[in-house]
Amino acid sequence: MSRTLKVAAAQVGGIQRAESRQAVVKRLIALLREAHAAGCELVVFPELTLTTFFPRYFIEDPREIDAYFERALPSAATQPLFDEAKKLGIGFHLGYAELAEEGGGIRHYNSAILVGRNGRIVGKYRKIHLPGHQEPIPDAPFQHLEKRYFEVGDLGFPVWRAFGGIIGMCICNDRRWPETYRVMGLQGVEMIVLGFNTPDSNIFHSEPVHRRMFHHMLSLQAGAYQNGTWVVAAAKSGKEDGHGLIGGSAIVAPTGEVAAQAVSEGDEIISYACDLDLGRNIKEVVFNFAKHRRIEHYKLITEQTGVVLPPE
Numbered sequence: 001m002s003r004t005l006k007v008a009a010a011q012v013g014g015i016q017r018a019e020s021r022q023a024v025v026k027r028l029i030a031l032l033r034e035a036h037a038a039g040c041e042l043v044v045f046p047e048l049t050l051t052t053f054f055p056r057y058f059i060e061d062p063r064e065i066d067a068y069f070e071r072a073l074p075s076a077a078t079q080p081l082f083d084e085a086k087k088l089g090i091g092f093h094l095g096y097a098e099l100a101e102e103g104g105g106i107r108h109y110n111s112a113i114l115v116g117r118n119g120r121i122v123g124k125y126r127k128i129h130l131p132g133h134q135e136p137i138p139d140a141p142f143q144h145l146e147k148r149y150f151e152v153g154d155l156g157f158p159v160w161r162a163f164g165g166i167i168g169m170c171i172c173n174d175r176r177w178p179e180t181y182r183v184m185g186l187q188g189v190e191m192i193v194l195g196f197n198t199p200d201s202n203i204f205h206s207e208p209v210h211r212r213m214f215h216h217m218l219s220l221q222a223g224a225y226q227n228g229t230w231v232v233a234a235a236k237s238g239k240e241d242g243h244g245l246i247g248g249s250a251i252v253a254p255t256g257e258v259a260a261q262a263v264s265e266g267d268e269i270i271s272y273a274c275d276l277d278l279g280r281n282i283k284e285v286v287f288n289f290a291k292h293r294r295i296e297h298y299k300l301i302t303e304q305t306g307v308v309l310p311p312e
């Protein structure tokens with residue numbers, strides 16, 4: 001009997017800088033209820049789901065920066081979301097800015113949690129591939145200061161046995177790096193859930209919007225196929241105080257095919273009944289890692305960070 005997991009990607013339209021967490025949580029609860037009504041067991045929310053994408057701003061006051069972070073989950077503002085999910089018996093993945101008191105200091109991460117249908121936190125992930133820059137770019141129309149506001153995640157790419165399968169997580173820019181999927185693929189992952197906030201324009205070079213959507217989907221589909229896993233990606237999309245984020249929330253099958261995709265740039269639920277055994281043939285034949293991988297030739301991937309050109 002095949003193992004089916006009905007999952008929803010909950011796309012969240014722009015969150016304005018002035019929007020309160022309470023107002024956002026009300027929107028998330030409405031999406032949760034819609035997904036539950038559609039028979040979903042797991043809802044995937046975007047990256048930094050509780051606030052606007054604040055790394056687009058150069059903020060100097062540490063207290064103003066920290067106001068975007070959660071010191072604990074659930075917090076007073078997010079407790080209603082946890083309560084509603086538990087009442088409905090539906091699990092969820094939530095991206096948020098995490099402020100943690102660890103190792104005798106204050107740490108800041110771009111994080112996500114996976115919450116089971118019983119309301120308990122199954123696992124946490126901290127974003128590893130932080131795009132953008134550390135110092136503000138003078139006169140730029142917007143910034144991308146994730147390297148300034150967040151530390152590199154220190155939890156690796158774990159997977160968990162949950163929802164009847166093997167589930168992994170990553171966040172936004174992680175989805176562009178094949179290493180992200182392969183490390184989880186080597187742990188037998190059957191579904192990777194992720195949120196993203198992808199600006200619709202680039203600071204560094206002009207790029208047509210259609211190409212940003214193409215690269216977004218290319219990354220999801222390649223990662224899914226090359227590791228025989230479902231990939232569920234939920235966008236924060238649309239306008240945030242005039243700044244555009246692409247939509248394109250999608251559910252991608254282990255075959256690399258798109259099973260569902262959002263059509264709007266606002267709050268939208270897309271869902272699919274995912275057969276967790278659909279990736280079996282891919283894992284056992286084409287990408288049978290044990291049978292076909294030759295790690296003796298892959299050294300550079302873990303021993304070398306950047307490019308070293310051949311001698312002239």
Ligand code: ING
Binds near residue numbers: 131198
């Ligand atoms: N956002 C973007 C992303 O990876 C980006 C940053 C956009 C990088 C386009 C490269 C090209 O989707 C986040 N938050 O990582």
